[in-house]
Structures are given as structure tokens and as C-alpha cells.
Amino acid sequence: MTAPAPAIWGSTYLVATEWLPPDRPLLAATVRSLPAGLILLAFARTRPTGVWVWRVLVLGTLNIGAFLFLLFVAAYRLPGGIAAVIMTAQPMFVLVLAALFLQEAVRLLHVVACALGAGGVGLLVFKGAVALDVVGVAAALGGAACMATGITMTKRWRRPAGVGLPAFTGWQLVAGGLVLLPFTLSVEGLPTAVTGTNVLGFAYLISLGAVISYAIWFRGIERLPALAVSFLALTSPVVAAILGYVFLQESLSLPQLLGILVIVTAALLAQPRPAGPRKGA
Template identity: 60%
Template structure:
């Protein structure tokens, strides 16, 4: 992957966590209070059903299990822990807790993807955590045990979802919209009974609440996750995970613009640290995990499906080109070689040449 293409894909993928950075603002200002399960369900399930109706494709075989696992990790459990942390912690503390996610991706990627753990990437993780701390923490920020635990579990879910999505890829013939729809629907269906049984519904919803739910479902889930899963498919797992730091950056900017929060020298220094960490994480991102520089990529868990597709398309194109000449490809095989002539014995004494 060229540097220019890597930058383009990274910037596009970063739009998803940038949108997610608005979750704290929307949750606290537009949604009913203390309803993390309801917010999670209404963010996931309607968006997933819309995509299923548009694509009309369901999983097959082992992909029923895989879609369920990915839907729970990427959507259902992650959404719940994310909203639970947002309701129990200040936005800055919640964002800081989530900074353990790239380190988890680094460790899981080494186990499941064969990725190398580089000192550079460990340093990028530390720099990102320090940058987020400077960016979002306030002196009066308090800690809540439930919120911290929810943030950590959310980071575990997201890291596991990123690595497994990278390892399993996407089934042949399934569009990105269908793949996203499976996960959003599964996540929403898992959350639905838990919401109905474990959380009272609000007595009434205002139009402000409806607008907040619509924003989180259409922009924050349907569109954002299509962009996110496209980026995971094209970028190394660790590089994609570092792009999630666009979320606290966006949250800080929105807090400054709409919630009266201030931006001082420490916050600007923290923002620079986060950006620097993201840039460091992209170094070597064009190389397949565990592959020495200069080694051609081999088909495997991450690239095998695309390689097989290219080989199939090449063969299919050759078949079409030959068929267009009115000749069946099987007739182009080399004809069998003619049998060698039998040796003629030398004439014996008294024989007459003919």
C-alpha cells in the first residue's frame, strides 16, 4: 500500500471515531437521563434492520456464529459499556480509560494475527495515553468504580472486535453494507431483552430525545460503522485502533464549542501528543503483520480472501475472452504428440531395396 493511499484510507476511517466523539455530548444533552441500555438498543437495532432490508442477505454456515460474536463485541456489549461509562464518568475520564484499547489490540494481534510487537508501537500507546490525559482530564474529575469498570470492559470488547474482524475478514460475495447490518442487528437483538427486563422505559420522549436517538442511529451507527469496517478491512489492526483517538479529540473540540469548556496550553499539548501517537502507529502499516520488509505478502487470514478473489477474476476474465472468440477454452489445450516412428532395421544380406 502506497503512503498516499494509506493516508487517504486512514483519514476516511478516522471519520467514524470522530463522529463517535459526539456521543458524550449527545448523551448528556439530548437523551433521557440514566438510560444506557435504551440508548444502546435504539442506536444499533434500527440501523441494522435498515441495512438488512436494503441488502436482503443473511449469514450462512459458520458465519452465523461469527456474525453473532462480532455483533456482540463490536456493537451490543461495546455500546452498553460505552453508554454506562458515559453516564457514570466525566467524558475525559471515560476517554482516558478507553486508551488501553490499542495496547490490547497490540497483544491480541500478536496472538491471533502474528503481528510483531514493536517498541515504536508501545511508545505510541504510552504517548497516546499521556496525550489524552492532558487533553481531557480536569482537576475536579472524579472516579466512579462502575464507570471505570465499564470503560475497561468496553475497551476489551472493541479491541477483540477489531482483531477478530481482521482475522475473519468478510465472506465472499457479501457487501460491506450487509456485513455491517448483520453486526448492528445482532447487537441490537442481544440488547433488546436486556433493555426491556433490566431498565424502565422513560415515561415520555421529547422531540429532542427523538432527534438524539435518530442522530446516534443513522450517523453514529449506520454510516459510521460502514466507514469503520471498511477501514479495518484495509488497514492493519493496530493502525485502525489508533484512529479511535479521533474520538476524544472531537469530544474536546465539541465541548469547547458547545459546552463552555476551555482549551489551554496543556490541552493543546495533549492534542499534539495524540496526533503524534497516531502518526507513529502508522509507520510500517503497509507491511503485512509479521512480515519482514521487502517480503511479498502471502495469502493468509487477512489477505487470502482477496487473493483468491483476484485469481478467480483473472481466470474468469480469461474464460470470457476466449469464449468471445467462439472457441471453448478446453479446445485450446495442446494436441497429443504424434507417436514416434518405429525404427527400420538395417537391410540384411541379400535383401533388395524398395
């Protein structure tokens, strides 16, 4: 039930390149988050109070605002898919954070899954030698750390009692969008012309890319171990590669197909196992 969220995020690469205004990643991120959050809150009609005012700001920044900003910085400064490879450090961060803050046990199987996940994404997106940009590498690591910390703290703090999932999702989307808004206006500004295709692209990002997918994602964080959720995020580059092959005539080599298989294996290894029957039962 949680895997469709990162799968939808994988489709946003295709939507962004084909339907959105070019070279405006911050605009895409802001439009994706802020209107979606406002739509959810218009139906939920609930606002955070007390300690949840600053908690929502922290979670919205980690899960959405800072994460998307750093992700786009890394994508623009690191060629050859190296940003995606560095982002695979995210499950490793979760492995440590979940042990520290959630008392989730670290098992050898989890360490193996982390190594497989990084290797699988490397096979999928890495293309030859690349020059490493220090700012880009730092942004990619920062994005991985933001996502990992966001997953961990969302699970640690839990959704407040009496607050529905749409409201909880909307709070974070609005907070993340407000963090992104000043960067969007100062760095990119507003577009001077918007086509009908652009409107369709933005509508997709707001509806499936944010309202639906983030609600599914936060529901998954509530119900799964933090590490299991973090590995599901690795399906995003898999879906992006498959859609590129189907719709953009991009090639899928044998190493890339092997990478997809390795990523799926790593995600399955990280998922919780059902408890076996008790002895004597």
C-alpha cells in the first residue's frame, strides 16, 4: 500500500520534462506542495496547535521543503545520475537514526539491503566517470539526511490524536511550500507564460504527485518500520527509468535491468517479516 507513493514520484520526472516550463525546478516543487496542502486543509479544516506548530514546521521542512530544494540543487550540479547514487545513503541514515530514536534493531540483513540498494541504483543510473561538484555532493547528502530524519521524526512524534491523515499531510505540505516559496520567487520568479500543457502538468503534480502520494507515504510511515519505508523510496528511480524507456525511447541496458532487480531485492529484504507460529501452539 505504500509503494505507489514513490512510484508516483518516479513519474514526476517524465511530467516535469514533458509538461512543465523548462528550467524551473523550484517553481515545480512549490506548486506541487503549497496548493496541495491548502486543498487538503480546505477539506480538513484543522490547524496545528501547541507543540505541533513547531513540529509541523520541522517535519514540513525535512520531508518536503528542504528535501526538494536540496534534491534539485544536486540534480542540477551533478551529472550522470550521481545525485541518485548519493541519495541511496538515505536508508543507511535511517538505519542509524531508527536505532537511536525508535529502538529499531539493526540486523545484518538490513546492512546487506543497504549495500544492495546503493549498488542497484548505481547500476540503474550511473553512466561512466563524472566530475564531482562539492556543492552538489553536499546537497545530495543533505537531501538524503533530510528525508531520513523526516521519516524517523514523523514516526517518533506520530500523528496527533484526533487529527486525520489528510490534515496531517496538509500541514506538512503547506509548511514545506512556505519554506520553498521565498527561494522560488527570488531565484526563479514567476513564469511569464503558462500553456495548457503546463497546467495539466501542474495539476498532476498537485493531485497525484502530492495530495494522494504524500497521504499514502505518511500512512506507510505510521504502519511500517522506518527502514522498510526508506527502502521503498528506491522504487522512484526504477519507475522513472521504465517510463523513460516506454515513453521517451530511452534505452534499458542489461546492467540497468540488473540494477532494477537488485533494487527490488533490497526493498524486499528490508520489509518486516510476519511472525511465525509460537512453539506449542
